[in-house]
Amino acid sequence: MVLNFGAVLSVNAGEAKPMTVQGETITTGFDKRPIDGAVQVEASGLVTDDHVDDADDLDRALLFYQRSYYDSWNNELGRELPHGTFGENLTIEGPEDDKVMLGDELCIGEVRLRVTQPRIPCRKMAVRLGHEGFPSRYLRSRRVGFFCSVMEPGLVRSGDKIELVHRVEDGISMADLARVLHLEPPNVESLNRVLACFALPPALRTKAEKLLRRAQGDDGAWSGDRALLVTARRREAVEVVSLDLADPEGTRLPDFEAGQFLTLSLDVPGADKPLVRTYTLVGRSEDGHGYRIAVKREPAPADSPDVPAGIASGHLHAAVGVGSQLLARAPRGRFAVKPGHRPVVLISAGIGITPMLAMLEHLAAQKRKSGRPVHFVHGARSSHELAFGAHVRRLVASSELLHSHLLFSRPAPEDVLGRHFDEAGRVTPAVLERILPSLEADYYVCGPAEFMADIVTGLIHRGVPLNQVHYEFFGAARSLLGEEKTEDGPVATGADGRPIVVTFARSGIAVPWRKNTFSLLALAEQAGLRPEASCRTGLCGACVSRIDDGEVEYAIDPMYGVQPGQVTVCCARPSTSVMIDL
Ligand SMILES: Cc1cc2nc3c(=O)[nH]c(=O)nc-3n(C[C@H](O)[C@H](O)[C@H](O)COP(=O)(O)OP(=O)(O)OC[C@H]3O[C@@H](n4cnc5c(N)ncnc54)[C@H](O)[C@@H]3O)c2cc1C
Ligand code: FES
Structure with missing residues (x-):
């Protein structure tokens, strides 16, 4: 069988160059330009291309991107993108991704290739296109292109014909593969279909198997809400209680990563719908089978004493005790200790201690294996407000290998320096510089927003690379590096050159979308609305709202799958004017 597949429009290669991606400087050959003449193709790809990105992955030797997709992007972005913009080796005239099948064998002259996988964009594309949300938009556009491995080497040049020389019967298209593995919530039937494909490369097979386990509930996690029984309740500090949660049948609850949280759906009297709130797992319950969370009763803000105090935390303090049942979604979260060799510094204040305690336990259990020194630095007002001090x-x-440094900003009369705390005052970057043997470390930070801003900017100014500083907000997320000037940023325009306007339909408010605003949720809050939200990172589903008109793209890909017509506002940004049901 030999069928016409298309033609090579340009052969593109890139030199290895430094690129700053999310604060980290990497070397990449992403920036590709068309080159003249015939180019040799070997098993690793084009010989003229600097293979720094996928050097060892022969299944991704050559990246193809279709001309018809360039036409769509040029239209949408309102500019003419040169071939090579998407980092592809070959820009081709040829079928779209739904007509390109896994395992297809193509010939370009003597070069024989096998189609191995759809292209999944990375952060480098955001830098190349000058738009942070572009990789997510690219994936959702379903115009992804595809990779090939090289079966027979040879020469390629622009103008060459591409022939389809072998097609696997009942195969799966690149479009379907991208959809099943990257766009839709895991689905058993679709994943079994993917796994049945003989030509599936090992890396994709591993991913599909993992997703299948999740879809079948075999990864330990559960989907939706699950009733958990409160088996113990302890006062950990003056405004903090811990709750031990267990499966009512006594089944051991699945493992979780230190730093992850549980999402609770709380029926609070007087609230018209369940309140969704997230609480970090501080560890296992006493018997090792359940979970423990710790909840601080949230007071009204100091500058607005007249507004009501926190509803969910107030309810958990006042009305939940041993024997109560709580509805919880499975542990989720990306704030977890990354593997590595550098020392780890865990820095927290107030209730921000919860993920740090889980991480300290995890690192303590690993200490011999990892050999990483760990510094636990925490600030509290006094021993009355300090939770889990004895445990630490x-x-x-x-x-x-484990060290701690405890600061009290207002020690109680009975607090003894050297016994109950190590220093009077607050945790500041200067304190860190003084007490740590070296600033060369991986940092994890959690606490009130002002505290986090102070610590994170302080570390960056002292030369700690951004990729070594990790943090999590318990409330409204904000930029810690001062680049998010929201209220006075320039108004963004759509592809038609007109200002992008966000209409919050239920509230009857329409506001312009300004560049650098983090998300639709942030915009709604600036407009004085208080939409439901908890994790603010696309994980819990609390902020999912209806979108009645327009299109969005995602700054962070939400892990919480939404239905068509819904949007996860905490991490979405409008790409056109939109109407949101808020
Ligand atoms: C990833 C993550 C992990 C978390 N882990 C923990 C944890 O381990 N422990 C913990 O205690 N918390 C944790 N939280 C925070 C927790 O999810 C809740 O946000 C917290 O308990 C407050 O919820 P609430 O319903 O009590 O307060 P809300 O009712 O949501 O109120 C929040 C604040 O807004 C104020 N407020 C109310 N009305 C107004 C108004 N009209 N205008 C202005 N302000 C107003 C309230 O007084 C209060 O100070 C975590 C959050 C996240 C995102
Ligand atoms: S607030 Fe959790 S998904 Fe948006």
Whole structure:
């Protein structure tokens, strides 16, 4: 069988160059330009291309991108993109992704290739296109292109014909593969279809198997809400209680990563719908089978004492005790200790101690294997407000690799320096510089927003690379590096050159979308609305709203799958004028 597949319009290659991606400088050959004449193709790809990105992955030797997709992007973006913009090796005239099948074999002259996988964009594309949300938009556009491995080497040049020489019967298209593995919530039937494909490369097979386990509930996680029984309740500090949660049948609850949280749906009297709130897992319950969370009663803000105090935390303090049942979604979250060799510094204040405690436990359990020194630095007002102080001391005493430094900003009369705390004052970058043997470390930060801004900017100004500083907000997320000037930023325009306007339909408010605003949720809050939200990172589903008109793209890809016509406003940005049901 030999069928016409298309033609090579340009052969593009890139030199390895430094590129700054999310604060980290990497070397990449992403920036590709068309080159003249015939170019040799070997198993690793074009010989003229600097293979720094996928050097070892022969299944991704050559990236193809279709001309018809360039036409669509040029139209949408209102500019003429040169071939090579998307980092592809070959810009081709040829079928779209729904007509390109996994395992298809193509010939370009003597070069024989096999189609291996759809292209999934990375952060480098955001830098190349000058738009942070572009990779997500690219994926959702379903104009992704595809990779080939090289079966027979040879020469390619622009103008060459491409022939389809072999097609696998009942195969799966690149469009379907991208949809099943990257766009839709895991689905057993679709994943089984993917796994049945003989030509599936090992990396994709591993991914599909993992998704299948999740879809079948075999990864330990559960989908939707699950009733958990409160088996113990303890006062950990003056405004903090911990709750032990167990499966009512006594089944051991699945493992979680230190730093992840549970999402609770709370029926609070007087609220017209369940309140969704997230609480970090501080560890396992006493018997090792359940979970423990710790909840701080949230007071009204100091500058607005007349507004009501926190509803969900107030309810958990006042009305939830041993024997109560709570509805919880499975542990989720990306704030977890990354593997590595650098020392780890865990920095927290107030209730921000919860993920740090889980991480300290995890690192303490790993200490011999990892050999990483760990510094736990925490600030509280006094021993009355300090939760889990004794637990931290016990853990730290278990290994020479673990260290702690506790600061009290207003020690109580009975607090003894050297016994109950190590220093009077607050945690600041200057304190860190003084107490840490070196600033070369991986940092994890959690606490009130002002505290986080101070610590994170302080570390960056002292030369700690951004990619070594990780943080999590318990409330409204904000930029910590001062680049998010929202209220006075320039108004963004759509492809038609007109200002992008966001209409919050239920509230009857229409506001311009300004560049650098983080998300539709942030815009709604600036407009004085208080939409439901909790994790603010696309994980819990609390902020999912109806979108009645327009299109969005995602700054962070939400892990919480939404139905058509819905949007996860905490991490979405409008790409056209939109109407949201808020
Ligand atoms: C990833 C993550 C992990 C978390 N982990 C923990 C944890 O381990 N422990 C923990 O205690 N919390 C944690 N939180 C925070 C928790 O999810 C809740 O946000 C917190 O308990 C407050 O919820 P609430 O319903 O009590 O307060 P809300 O009712 O949501 O109120 C929040 C604040 O807004 C104020 N407020 C109310 N009305 C107004 C108004 N009209 N105008 C202005 N302000 C107003 C309230 O007084 C209060 O100060 C976490 C959050 C996230 C995102
Ligand atoms: S607030 Fe959790 S998904 Fe948006």
